Amino acid sequence: MDIEHVFFDLDHTLWDFEKNSDLTFQKVFDKQNITVDLSSFLDIYKPLNKEYWKLYREEKVTKSELRYGRLKKTFDAINYTISDELIDVIAIEYIDFLPDFNHLFDYTFDILDYLKEKYQLHIITNGFEEVQTKKMKSSKIFHYFDKVITSESVGLKKPNPKVFIHALETANANTDNSIMIGDSIEADIEGAINIGLKAIHCNFENEKINSDKFVSINSLLEIKQYI
Incomplete structure (x- = not known):
């Protein structure tokens, strides 16, 4: 990959x-x-x-x-x-x-440190623009990311394909060399897959997922198995 x-x-x-x-x-x-x-x-x-x-x-x-x-x-x-x-x-x-408040999921820093050496990292979020940057700075992860794309800056929300296309254009990336990682099957995973992006689903609540279109992980460390 x-x-x-x-x-x-x-x-x-x-x-x-x-x-x-x-x-x-x-x-x-x-x-x-x-x-x-x-x-x-x-x-x-x-x-x-x-x-x-x-x-x-x-x-x-x-x-x-x-x-x-x-x-x-x-x-x-x-x-x-x-x-x-x-x-x-x-x-x-x-x-x-x-x-x-700045609680992160287990192994957030470990996986970001690992990925940052190999890839360009970006955020695509539906969260409110004025809050998301503050969250990332407060939890000390802001510096890991090259581009932060909020739905408010695009004027549309995930899973709208235009959000993902805008994110790819902003990062100077394409569907072949990019992957989306998120928790929402509807907004993150299906939204990404619908424009041809690969996707990894964060299933931290261990819900039963039946799909061969994407992989689900229960820990952020599992990302290492796929990229």
């Missing part, structure tokens, strides 16, 4: 979004005196957040609707009375505080 360029997703792939997000909510709730059981809140919030991100990828909700709606629906579901004004404050503080 003549790989020269490795494109990574960020959240849920290198940056441990769930752990960092949980810590962020704890910080925001403490600051705003939100008296809810955090685990009960998160049990409702996490699937709702996934639904909203899917709608966001499909251009069915805006960024502001995502930020407000996922919180409003969660508080309603747990019967916690809260004003729209406070929801807006929480939404803003959540985004502000999120990059303060």
